Amino acid sequence: MQGYLTGDAEAFLLKSAAGIVFLDWLRDEYPHFARVTHLDTLGFGTKGPPPPTGGKFCIRNKGAATRALVARGFGSGQELCYDTREERDAAITAFRDLYSGADIEEFQPG
Secondary structure (H helix, E strand, O other): OOOOOOOOHHHHHHHHHHHHHHHHHHHHHHHHHHHHHOOHOOOOOOOOOOOOOOEEEEEOOOOOOHHHHHHHOOOOOOOOOOOOHHHHHEEEEEEEEHEEEEEEEEOOOO
């Protein structure tokens, strides 16, 4: 912390912004680590989807396997299932926030 609070207002603002950008990158590139350390609950950037719970409300990625989606375990053709409709809808919203062109299909398994 030595030096973080010293200096002028512009330097403090730049240091703070750099810290937020770094934490957002860390959360995007290492989602499991972010979940374990609770970094995924911070209120900046895009919030990741809830973890799949294996229920009867499922989604399938029918589109491209973008880096942001693959990093969260949702590559092309990947299926994720949730216990409640609300969890599924939250996941769809989060994935579409990550990639606006996401082609997501809702289904109920067999």
